[in-house]
Amino acid sequence: MSQTYTAPQPSLLKLAGVPYFLIAFIARLPFAMMVVGVLTVVVAARGSISLGGLTSAAVGLGTACFGPFLGAAADRFGQRVVLLVLAVSNGAMLVVFTVTVYGSAADALVLLTAVGIGATAPQVAPMSRSRLVTIIADRMPEAQRARTLSGTMAYESAADETVFVFGPFLVGVLASAIAPSAPLIGAAALTVLFVGAFALHPSGRDISLQRDTSGRAPSAVAELFRPQLLVVVLGILGVGLFFGAMLTSLTSFMADRGAPEQAGLLYGVMGIGSAVLALGVAWLPPSFSLRARWLVFSGILLAGSLLLGAVSSPGMMMLALGIMGIGIGPTLVTQYSFGAARSPLGRSTTVMTMLGSGVIVGQSIGAALTGELAESVGTGPALMLPVVAATIVFAPGLANWFLSRTRPRSVRVPV
Template sequence: MTHVTVTPPARAHEPSLFRLAGLPYFLIAFIARLPFAMMVVGVLTVVVSARGSLALGGLTSAAVGLGTACFGPLLGAAADRFGQRAVLLVLAVGNAAMLLLFTAVVYGEAADGFVLLAAVGIGATAPQVAPLSRSRLVTLIVERMPEERRTRTVSGTMAYESAADETVFVFGPFLVGILASALAPWAPLVGAAVLTLVFVGAFALHPSGRQVSQDRDADGRAPSAVSELFRPRLLIVVLGILGVGLFFGAMLTSLTSFMADRGAPEQAGLLYGVMGVGSAALALGVAWLPARFTLRARWLVFSAILLAGTLLLWVVDSPAAMMIALAVMGIGIGPTLVTQYSFGAARSPRGRSATVMTMLGSGVVVGQSIGAAVAGELAESAGTEAALVLPMVAAAITFGAGVANWALSGVTHRRAPVKP
């Protein structure tokens, strides 16, 4: 009898995530994030222009964040239950309509309360493209890639997604400024409505939008209980990412106050970009870190660097010194955020990946809103030095959550595609 040895296919022929999803997916998912990045700044711009009140503008921006925070996880749960395609198609139409309705309300004679209510509606219907993209890609990795490649691929995916988010949140406000200056203050919101219809719709209709977790039962129900979303090992990640959101909101607002004291508030965005560029670059580099540098160690190390960077704010007395401090913070913030999303992917209860990712995304939004509001109030009432304390507090929360996570990460999750 002749024995034939079958040679396993070469690793080069194994499907990569890029091949599984396709180039159009990444282009569509990137542009589909833009409307969300334009909303908060666009709302602030149009309210200040139409109503002449900076205070109302700030409250309205916070109302958008409130709507996202309250409804984001519910939309994620709906995507898990009914599939992303149906939920996103409804949101694409609903959010575009709310953006146009808000514009009409602001320029109309409606009371300020209706303006705030319409802003909540914008946040409540905001398509959660970034969290749902993470969930979609993780599902592809876990269910269609060889097990030995999942850990590095998940890490690389979270790195790319975080870098894409940061790029969009830098470019989004820039696009708002261009449209508002070249056309009219209402133009960014109308533009966001068009982008939402076209690109969120395309994101929903992409073939990967049919992907439903194999953990779901035939009727769409998850095999895991809702209570698993409230386990300490997952909630500590939500707390940590809330700290990151607090840092983003507080740092940008206090930095604006710092530059306003020096007569150049318009340069705050340029300085902030120093941190953003470094953060995005280091976030992408996380995928190449050795496996022995575990996730829980990464959280501690990089959040400690972030904390050290914020402590430099005690002695910052010039834009040049602020730039150095921001550069140090950039080294820490990007990898920390990537690591937290990796933990979220690893600790998602079976069949609830989209829910977890939208919980984390909402944590960032809530943190940004609170951080910006509190830092703005401190800057106005107590001065810039008081406002600059808030980024330190946010970094301390992130680092403290990392310490708690170290203790909670002693046992590896039974389904985790990555090792803590």
């Protein structure tokens, strides 16, 4: 009796290739180093924490203003040409900023060049998500898409968590071992080399099959402003606010105890746990819907942040950070999954860049506000800002519960 041969189903790892994931991981490091690197070099060169915070916020401003347009350009013309231009431009801006800070230029010019860093930042993470979503939607059997998408968003978020923990650590090592300017020079070199490699990877040629031969999307720009998508952008902005506020208030907390350099180690307790749990999201049952995950995990984040009001020792801080780590990683995975599912046809990169911009903008604003509050009022009030940020993550999740009444049209996932 003859047996019917069933061809093995293609995996995303095989379709994209192992080198892709290695290049994409290293290429996102400079983005994670920029905000902290800018803060470090400004404080070292100009002696002003306040100016350092404003400069970090200026990087976020540049990203907020230009990031979504760069994503739209990548959707329209393909990522390769956009990323090659950005790799060179951003590498140059990092060097120009370093020279400007150490020169005699006015503070206003320092802020302007910081905006230029943010405006030219190659947002590899959202563009990587967009590439992988395109591969899943265009080249994988429909039966595999939902689970593969969930696993992909989990991996990407875990990679982001790892980079956002390791990036500030790498900045500290380079600044201490070499010079305060070393992190930005190193970020410039990584940008040119690895963002360039990411751009030249064969997947950089892909434009979604949802676009026509001239690159036009079948969906209108107005669809980017639907409430179902904007609520995700607001929620992920809250995550960025939390990252910036938590790291800055934690630094102030440890500085009060004479060990500010240990803030990064404590922060790693949250980051590592968050990354591990983000990967675990891929194994959650489909019956645990996305809208329920957002509420549950952001609720854990909010509950953990409320403990900050009672923290009086590094041990208690580690406990609070551990609880918050349980919530933040899976929440971020869920938000990106919603972003992928709700992307208008042919505008995946635009949406992913909007979400990526939300994280970095929130981080910049959170760091600037918390630093100013810690310096002028004290650590106690500064530790309340992560609570505010966690609330901003939770509230859109509550609104999303009622907005998630219809199923997405493209890559289907349980909502």
